[in-house]
Amino acid sequence: MVTEADREVEALIRSRLRALRPADGFLGEESEADPGSSGVTWVVDPIDGTVNYAYGIPFYAVSIAAVQGSAAPESWTALAAAVYVPSLDEMFHAARGAGAWLDERRLHVEADASDAGALLATGFGYDPATHAGDLGRVARVMPIARDIRRMGAASIDLCSVAAGRVDGYFERGLKPWDHAAAALIVTEAGGRFELFPADDTGRVLVIAAIPGIFERLSTLAQP
Template sequence: MPSNAELRDIALTVARRAADLAYLRRSEGVEIAASKSSLTDIVTRADREVEQLVREAIAASRPRDGFLGEESGGGEGTSGLTWVVDPIDGTVNYFYGIPAYAVSIAVVEGDPDPATWRTIAGAVVNPASGEAFTASAGGGARLNGRELHVNRDVPLELALVGTGFGYDARKRERQAAFVAQLIGQVRDVRRIGAASLDLCSVAAGRLDAYFERGLNPWDHAAGALLAREAGALVGGLGAGPEGEDLLVAAPPGLYEQLHPLADAFYSEWR
């Protein structure tokens, strides 16, 4: 079994290759291949091509591991490890040329289910900025090799908080209702458009906290590890783990203020 650091390095190597391809395809012009949950939930040909590159690269170096990708789905392995991949997180940003999109690759132990897995390594690479975020369980979080730490001792009223919205219009309205409730209690709210980068921003101190409902496993697998390794608490509804129903990430003191607000609101959303 390789060490967590070795798995992290594999994730970073593959993510850099994938990021180079995503950046190249962006410079050539983006072509929409399909839509998924709604007309605004788009898939580009680059999404599919980048994921294929990642899948083949991981299969070459770790042939016994499983795979779970946003575009190509899952494949079972025999090693107990699964690679969870978002080839281009922030596809709408990518389509519009907004430089906030990323390749996200994580390695998890156990079934590829956020309710039960344990993330042990990950990398998030922003092709537009050249920033590479990495983490391994117990090994800390880094940005281009520099150790990261969350912002400490930030009260709710001074917190810069990130969030995101779903593709379905009615769900966005519900999500916006909580933002309207929260915005008078914090410094301000940011909506960047890529969950992996939002979580990395918490790790890097660019955001004090982040919350969102409706995330898929590949959206947060690597980013949540980065936030944790930088000192954040990350959780979901009640005392449960992060998942589709809710994700909140913040330093301990701020988490204790923000999580109950989000939990109370989203617990009623069934």
């Protein structure tokens, strides 16, 4: 789903960035990519959680990251990131080597989950052909889960790992703009983030978690 608001917000962000940094590249969900000439690319999701936004569910965010190098997540280096959740007036932000923050509060993940198990978050694709695999993945991770949440916006799920609201997150099928900013926020908060190889549907697996559960969650969530 794409709304007029998605297009308008991306156009506004793109125009502001072009005015401030005309040599930089741009990679957004709703418009044509521009490689730029500076070696820095801005990766933008104007409304992450568009379906939530369209239905009046207050879990959606604006996600912006500055990355260096190739405009591909497997090879870029994230430099700075911001994820803003308008309904909560929360600004998650990070800079490489300078930590992650929620507004003015520095974020640090816990080392391990509680004895009750890990609170996990996930998401599902819109293609019915992928639903069985997604549900099977949920079943496989349940041995370590206290419960599972599905909030409908990957950037919020990932920032929730950084903020200690959930212990881990897993999902196949994300696009680069879905995780570019929040991945840096997770790692600067002391969490782990990794992209795992695509499955037979061509969807890469994203996993982010606190250190104590990352390896087991990664094992259970694959393939």
